[in-house]
Amino acid sequence: MNFDSCSAVLNLTLALNATASIDAKLAGFLKSLNEFIPFDSAAVLMKNKGNLNVLASMGLKAEARVKKYPIAENPRFKMIIKSANPIVFPPDSTLADPFDHLLEITDFDSQGQVHSCLGCPLTVHNEVIGCLSLDALKPGVFNDLSHEFLKVIGALVGTTLRNALIIQQMERDNHRAMEWAREIHKLQEKRSLIGDSVPMQKLRQEIKLVARSPFPVLVLGETGTGKEIVAKSIHQQSSRYAEPWITVNCAALPENLAESELFGHLRGAFTGADNHRPGKFELAHQGTIFLDEIGDLSLNLQAKTLRLLQEGEIQRVGADETLKVDVRVIAATHRNLEAMVKSGEFRQDLYHRLHVFPIRIAPLRERLDDLELLAANFVAETARNLGLKDVKIDPELIDLWKTENWPGNVRELQNRVRATIIAMGLNTSDTMLTAHLNSENAPTNSSPTTPKIDLQQGYSNLIESFRAKIIAEALRQTEGSNSKAADLIGMDRGNFSRLRQRLLD
Structure with a gap:
């Protein structure tokens, strides 16, 4: 392979990896390929149940781009798919070219009839998954191209195509799984929020409304009203429903370990800290954390929680640097936080941060x-x-x-x-x-x-x-x-x- 071929492969590889979209990858590839090979039209075709379908093209009419090409009925495509090597068809070949009269660019002499045709199988692990077809109105355009170079191009495009299709399938499967998860969450929500009374109808409307927002939520209600069920329902109906859901009972946090539980610690930060350990906020990254009975949180931890809400930052015990986390906070309490603010037991700034959209659960x-x-x-x-x-x-x-x-x-x-x-x-x-x-x-x-x-x-x-x-x-x-x-x-x-x-x- 000469220097020009190496340069071409490099540029084509960059084109195939420039974007995530398979359509954009192939369009960029064909545009870059045309800088090295003077074709008038090109198509990347993929095998699908005995047919070849056009995935990307350049210089072809719309009708050529949407057609399905049965391999058995197109002898040139049949030869390309069966071949292990690129094929340059002679100008006097008796085999009909599938793109005759379908090129966007024509000249007076040819009237759109192809005179040069190159077919290159696209391979992955010696399996042909499609082909690259290049056509030109001028005869002999492809005669001097290195077959070794074309085989490398075929393998490169084939591998890129297979990987892109695998990623697409994974994305479809993931989307389907997320939709199933959402449906399951809806069923769970219907089972957990039981009741058709006016207060319950109002509660469901408020949950649906607040679930769409990224803001903190404060759930208020007496003991035993189901505050955690409401908080979980908000999470399940939000855009974060597939992300972590972390629950913390602030009233049950041991006083000497509460900061470590919430914010994590470094090894050696205190006696018994034998390893680095992430806290609950860190574990909830990109998801939701439910702080039950937040009224029992100490003033020191209230200040650190406020920093999380304001700056999106936490600091592990024993660490100098801070960590960025993306967490949606839902807090709950049966206590009167407004009265606690007046008595100095609860920070006023944290109260206002949490009180963006309070949800009250009616007692039984x-x-x-x-x-x-x-x-x-x-x-x-x-x-x-x-x-x-x-x-x-x-x-x-x-x-x-x-x-x-x-x-x-x-x-x-x-x-x-x-x-x-x-x-x-x-x-x-x-x-x-x-x-x-x-x-x-x-x-x-x-x-x-x-x-x-x-x-x-x-x-x-x-x-x-x-x-x-x-x-x-x-x-x-x-x-x-x-x-x-x-x-x-x-x-x-x-x-x-x-x-x-x-x-x-």
């Missing part, structure tokens, strides 16, 4: 129209976890619960449903109302065999105990037969056997 007592839907959802969830069927909630129990104040809000309702279903014991013929009254130690005409529940054991322990009772009772009624007992309670036999072994054996 203000949305009692949703209580029945919420309770039904918790009944189904708890029954599913316990392997129970046909557990229904009594309308009378809903009416009774609507008279209560619910200081613990939705979380209290969820725990009450769990406790009530557990209180039903094995006697699933009891109603939830009966179980509720028994668990409250109220007078009732229900069966005296309904067990009393020691709620101090905790939910997890009660669930395990209840499962063991179900397994034992099913085995008693089926005289110890694993298969019959599993069928009786509608459980997979393998799962039943494993559960029996873990809980009873």
Whole structure:
């Protein structure tokens, strides 16, 4: 390969790598190639199910650019695709040129009929994936070109084309996966934000509105109203939904490690800091961080959080330099931050930074129209976890619960449903109302065999105990037969056997 050929390859390589778009790559390549080879038209064609499709062209009419060229019906293309080497067709070749009379530039003598034709297979790992076709109205234009040079060009374009198409497919797959993720997030949001009351409709509208913005959000609500669910819904409906979601409970941060947890530390920054460690803000880069109970954050950490919001910078413990991070902050609290500002417990500047668009979640007592839907959802969830069927909630129990104040809000309702279903014991013929009254130690005409529940054991322990009772009772009624007992309670036999072994054996 002579010096001119080396220079040409260099320029063509630069043209193929100048932009990300496959169309722009190939257009730049053909323009650069025309500086070395005086063709009148050129086309890069890609194999696709027995056809050759034009991906990029120069000097061809529009009708030539949109046509599909069946390989079997175009003998020149067929020869090029089957060949391992470039082919220069002689001017007197009897094989029809597919681009005859389709060139944009014609002269009086030729009337658009091609007199010089060069075909170069595009190869990747010895596989032909398409071809480069060059045409000229003047005879003999391509006769002196080095076949070695043309083979290098074919391999270069072929590899670039294959890589670009792989990237395009990956982008399409990624886009499809992100769309699926968005749909899943929508379904999760519908399941988590339960209720059709006026306060819930207003809440959904506010979430949709604020999710589109890049600004901080302050979620206000009493304990148990579902502040984290609202914050997660904002994240899922935002442009950052596919990026990290990091949750921090500020009230649970150990005082001596709080700064390290949030901002990270360098090795040796303090006793026990054996390695570099990124903080929560750094882990949330390009995503969202949820600062739950931000009212419990110390004044020192409030100042550092303010710097993040103002400058987009954090500083690890023990570091001199700062790090740039791109984080959307959603904060929540059940406390009165305005009163805390007045008392000096919360920074006024941080409060105003967070208070761009506050979202208030109504307590359960203000949305009692949703209580029945919420309770039904918790009944189904708890029954599913316990392997129970046909557990229904009594309308009378809903009416009774609507008279209560619910200081613990939705979380209290969820725990009450769990406790009530557990209180039903094995006697699933009891109603939830009966179980509720028994668990409250109220007078009732229900069966005296309904067990009393020691709620101090905790939910997890009660669930395990209840499962063991179900397994034992099913085995008693089926005289110890694993298969019959599993069928009786509608459980997979393998799962039943494993559960029996873990809980009873």
